[in-house]
Amino acid sequence: MSQQEFRLVGKYNGPRITGAKAAAGAIKYGWDFNLPNQLYMRILRSPYAHAKVTAVDASAALAMKGVHGVLTPFDFKDSPVRLAGTTMMILPYDKVRYAGEEVCAVVADDPYIAEEALSKIKVTYEPLPYVLDVEEAIKPDAPQLHEGGNIVRTPTTVTYKVGDTAKGFAEAELTVEFKLKSQTIQHNNIGTYAALVSWEKDGRLHMWTDAQYMHGPRNTLATVLGIPQSRICVHAELCGGGFGDKSGAQRCHILAAIFATKTGRPVKFKLTREDNLLQGLHRWTCVTYFKFGLKKDGTVTAFEAKNYSNAGAYYSVWGSGMATEQLYIYKWPNFLVDCYDVYTNTPRTGPLRCVADPQSCWMIETAMDRLAFQLNMDPIAFRLKNNMFTQGDKDPVTGNRIPSIGQPQCINRAKELAEWDKKWKPWPKTKPTSGVVRGIGVANHCCGHGAGSLANAAVLVMNPDGSLTIYTGATDIGNARREQLAIIAAEHLGLPFEKVTVANYSTDTGPDSGATVGSRQTKSAGNAVGVAALQVKDQLLARAADRLKVTKEELSVGEEKIFVTKDPSKSVTIRELVASAPWIIAAGQWIPPANTTQRTYGTHIAEVEVDCDTGLVKVLKVVAVHDVGRVIYRKSCLSQVHGGIIQGIGMALQEELLFDPQTGRPYNASMLDHKMPLSSQAPEIVVDFVETVEQPPDSYNHGAKGLGEPPTSPIVPAITNAIANAIGVYFDTLPVTPDKILKALGKV
Amino acid sequence: MQPIKYYEPKTLDDAVKILTTIPDAAIIAGGTELLHVIRQNCLPTFQPTALINIKKIPGLSYIKEEGGTLKIGPATTLVDIANNETVKTKYRALAMAAAHVASPLIRNMGTIAGNICQDVWCWYYRASDNQFNCIRKGGAICYAIGGDNRYYHSIFGGPRGCYAVCPSDTAPALVALNATIVTTKRNIPAENFFTELQPGNVLEKGEIVKEIQIPTPPATSKSAFMKAAIRPSIDFALASAAVWYNISGGNVTESRIVLGGVYLTPKRAKAAEDFLKGKAITGETAAAAGKQAVIDAIPMVGNAYKKSVAAAMVTKALLA
Known part of the structure; x- marks a missing residue:
């Protein structure tokens, strides 16, 4: 049609x-629901990055008027639970694995009593050596978080291989090597985790919360409480932001359900902003070593990458590593990518507006731009030279059908809308040292969806x-x-x-x-x-x-x-x-068709201004073109793109959750110091959509693909590539903060 | 958090009485700073048992010119200062600085006295539950020295082992405008008001800021404030600069150039002031003055770039 x-x-x-x-x-969101006689739950967190919990004395807390219960790790010695696909203890009775991990929980008549009770719980810790850095953690003498070593044994510690890289490097006229490192970021949803849990008159457990998934948490609670799933009802009318962080039950939901069962009273909780920054499934740090072989005409002949992903203290089912999709924008004849997920004493990781996509999109598209820079080629011409996937191509690793591919249309449309040919100028031959300079940068993006x-x-x-x-x-x-x-x-x-x-x-x-x-x-x-x-x-x-x-x-x-x-x-x-x-x-x-990989595509072009005296970067304008299969509701499509771009500015320029090597503790777990971008930083945004109808048509939903996550990713390399275009420097780490820029410009 | 008693005195004298009779009592006006400190529980020795709200004392919020002096009440909100026509025209650096503080919500609540009395913002010092018991709190070390000092730390040394900077935007403006802080006990030149150690100012127990006075500058003078921060709002300065200068015959006869966000107190840049004397303000002299302003900087490992930022702010402010 x-x-x-x-x-x-x-x-x-x-x-x-x-x-x-x-x-x-x-x-009404999770925190807005109330019932008579409700209790308030607060959670005590570990001040140690790695420590045995040898004893807990909660007597002083329990003796307080208005306190109705304390749960400690020793209540859960034999109660592992699967959360987001990984087995964890409901509270960590063996040891805590990062500063900020949940240790105990308390319920009281009001949140202030609950908070005071926390300070009266005496936990005895036996501190252990800790490791925060992913490359330190793979060394043989590194502190071990779990049995079996720090390298996570999962299906995502994997190798992606196409062709023969040895042959490809033999054909190369030059090789380029570099290392890139992204950062850890929390979702910073407007609504932190919050819920009201209650056994109601129907003899069933009800939970009012905001969530990306209702049935998953329901099933988790049923397993923990040992009751049929049908005796639980999860209500999630609306959600104060998700981005991957609210896609399953967390310890806080389980603890509230246990307290509600033990006390017979409704239990309500809302994490503080700081609690929320340390809990949940953070976007993980990726460290990747790249080696490219290419010809002087811009053809990439081979590409190898070794990727170490900081999985944090607990791994999540969505896995870490490099998103495979990002490898399928260009038809590289030979590549070999090894991915390792590595445990460290930092918070749990998982999806943040796509699984590994923002990290790997930044890396691959930074890499492409660096190669173009090396050859002094127009970055779009360089990308077009490297055979982008087009309609009808198959997944080179699995051989799966890709129903629709709109990457070439996206880059061509974005190029036109951004007036690329008029605005792009080669990188400066000498680095600017003062004043304000402008640059323009491009990035492609490919992402799975729907499956x-x-x-x-x-x-x-x-x-x-x-x-x-x-x-x-x-x-x-x-x-x-x-x-x-x-x-x-x-x-x-x-x-x-x-x-x-x-x-x-x-x-x-x-x-x-x-x-x-x-x-x-x-x-x-x-x-x-x-x-x-x-x-x-x-x-x-x-x-x-x-x-x-x-x-x-x-x-x-x-x-x-x-x-x-x-x-x-x-x-x-x-x-x-x-x-x-x-x-x-x-x-x-709907059963997704077999042997099929659903993919969505996009291109962003960003124009930036770099102040060479302050190192501050201003994103002036972004052109975003996405292949969405079919636009269903335009208003929502536009807002997804706008939101993604502003979120991407955070990853490119300012956001990072930081841990102090001297103590293992977080030192910027606040909205002020985590430096999430503000609406006042929103650039001019021009959006267009490419509609590629899947072949053969899969028309139940009229041909729409996905758009929720894609706009967050390509903006990041588009910005950093634009900075490079302005000052002639590519950065190896994110975020690109003023200290890095001024150092690169020789002003330090 | 301890239960806290709450007082609403009718006069400043009553406030002083309560403050001197109740141990661990604290003054609250806008509360944007104090409540953060209390809620975060970041100071082991600061757990107020009583709050004295001075915002409800009548007559503490005003901006008026009298006898060659601008007088600002201590509970005057930052938004009122930023929007006041007299301040905007004759005391421009202060209006610009007030307009740069945090966000509209905070400027609506926060007061001028609160802004200059705020404690340092260092991410170790301010971390919740005193997770970093640093030297400023009586601990053994400054975590910023061996840690991450890229945003919130001094580029002019840390004479007592602490490197956290004075985060106030209005403080450098008041020093540049040669303001006097009038307290319930005395008159203190703004330049002498700030101290390197906790609590960051010279106020004694039971002493309250009563008024801020600024001598009306000659019509031949000019002032401005510039700030660089990671975010355009709701952020502290990487570096800021407040400048005031008087021109006669096209040349600077006198100037006060003050840096913010780069030292434990607002930092007067005397070398830059000396350099400008007798010179016209041009792009060239402004740039050179910026360089002079940071000539004696001794930055830390991660914040040497702030020299360039501070210099740029001085230059921009001189040309603004």
Whole structure:
């Protein structure tokens, strides 16, 4: 179906259903739910980066008026739990593995008593040597965090191999080697982890929280409490930001559920900003050694990389390493990438607006730019020279089909919108030493989306008045899930947007549709809704065919009617067809096709200004073009791109969670010192979309791919490449702060 | 956190009485600084048992010119100073500095006296629960020396072992404008108000800032403030500069050039002032004055770049 034939897809651009209320503060998030008689939970954290917990004396805390319970590591000696795919203790009874790790928890009548009680819990630690740096941690004499060594044995400690790099290097006319290092960042969601957990009158445990996934935490709590999953209901109406951090239950949720069970009272908690900065699944530091072989005409003949990812104290199921997708922008004939995840005494790691993608996108696209710089070639010409993947190409490692590839279209469109040919000038021959200089930089991006889970489910119910309700567990985390799914269903069924509603989110009202992660739900839940909508449509057509005495094939849907295609005057309204029972109800599940890898593509071009006296960088303008398959709801697509770009500025220029080698402790766990970017730093942003319909069409969701994560990644190398274009220096580490810039300019 | 008693005295005298009779009592006005210190529990010796709110004392928020002096009440908010037409025209460095503090929300709450009395911002010193019991708190070492000193530390040494800088934006402006801090006990030239050690100023127990006075500068003079920070708002200065100079016959007759964010107190750059004397302000002399301002810098391992930043701020302020 071509775009002009859609009624709503890409065209409906009304306001976000929850937008005005969210802006007015009228929406309830995890912390906003209250019940009579509720208790407040606070968590005590380890001041040591690595230590045995030899004793806990909680008697003084328990003796306080208003304190109703303390949980210590010794309560959980034999209770490992799987969180985000890794086995952890509910509280670490053997030892703590990073400064800031949860050690004890307390519940009290109010949060102030709970906080005071924390200071009265005496924990005896036996400090152990610790290791913070990923390259230190792989040395044989490094302190060991877990049995089995510091290199994580997982499916992501892997090798990606194509062709024969020895042969490729033999063909090379020059080789280039360098080492790049990214940084650790926390998500800094507007809403920190928060929940209210209560055993209710229905004899079931309810949890109100904000989450990217309701069924995962439900199932974790059921396992921990030893009760059927059906006796738990998780409510997650809206989410104060997710970015990968809220994709499963954390220790805090489990502790609250245990306290609620023990005390019989509702338990409420919200992590402080500092707690939140130290908890959760941080974007990890990547260290990568690169070696490239290339010809003088710009052809890369071989590429090898050895990557060490700082997995932190606990590994998460999403894995570390280099995202494989980023290796599939250019058809390199020979490459070999070895990835190692390494434990260190730093917080847990996991996805932050994509799994390893921002790190590897920065590295690969920095590498590409450095090679262009080496040859003094226009960076876009250099990229085009290196055979980007195009429609019809297969995954070179797995041989999987890639249904749609829009990378060449993205870079060409971005080049045009950014007036690249007019604005790009070669790197300066001598480094500037004062004043303000400008530069422009480009980066491509490839990312998986939509795949990774078989849980893609929705139930559609036609109401007697002809409106439709969608029931799904695919939560709305600010990504306009309600609007996107409504548009998808309404388009299939000839209904106006306003007559399709997504039911309130809870595990009672929607089937498990997997986590809202990986830029997947427009594709995955969208396809499940589409599968169900086509079943609803088929039943409507059957009823209409019966009524109008024609065959189903002769009918069309539109304007809330079923009509004879050749004679639209012969019609019946959908309302008439569904006014009485039996109802039309359809359950849809989408099973991703086998041997297929879903990928989305994009290109960012950034213009920056570098102040050579202060080292400060200002991002002036960003052109962002993304291959999204199909735009469903433009407003949301634009806001995803805007948000991603501002978030990317943080990674490029200022954000980093830092740990002190002298003590192992974090020293900038605050919003002031972590230096998250501000709205006042937002540049001019020009957005466009490339719509590449998958071949063969997979049209349940009208062809949309994913967009949630992609805009965060290419902006980072686009900025750092623009800085290099301005001053002639590429930086080996992130973020590119003024100290590094002025040092590189010889001003230190 | 200890339970805290809360007082709302009607006069400054009453506030002083409470302050002198209750041990561990603290003055609160905007609260943007004090509440952070208390909530973070970053100082082992500072756990107030009582807060005395002076913001509700009538008549402590004002900006007026009287007899050749600008008088600012201690509880005047930063936003009021930043937006005041008289301050913006005749005491421009102060208006510019007040406008650079943190964010609109904080400028609406924070007061001028609170801004100059704030404690240093060093990420080790300010870490929660006194995780780094540093030399400024009576501990053995300064963690910044062997650690990360790229943003918040001195480039002019640490005479008592602490290298954390005075983070106030208005402080260098007040020194440049030759202000006097009037307290309940005495008059203190702004330049002598700040100290290198905790609490960062000369106020004694029971002494409260009562007024800030600035002599009205001659019409032939000019002042300005410039600040460089990682973020354009809600951030402390990597370096800032407040300058005031008087021109006669096209040349500088007198100037006061003060750096912020680079030393434990606002740092007067006398070499730059001497250099400018008798010279016209041009791009060239402003750049040279910037270099003079940091000529005696002795930076730490990670913050040598701040020399260039501070010099650039002086140059920009002179040309602003």
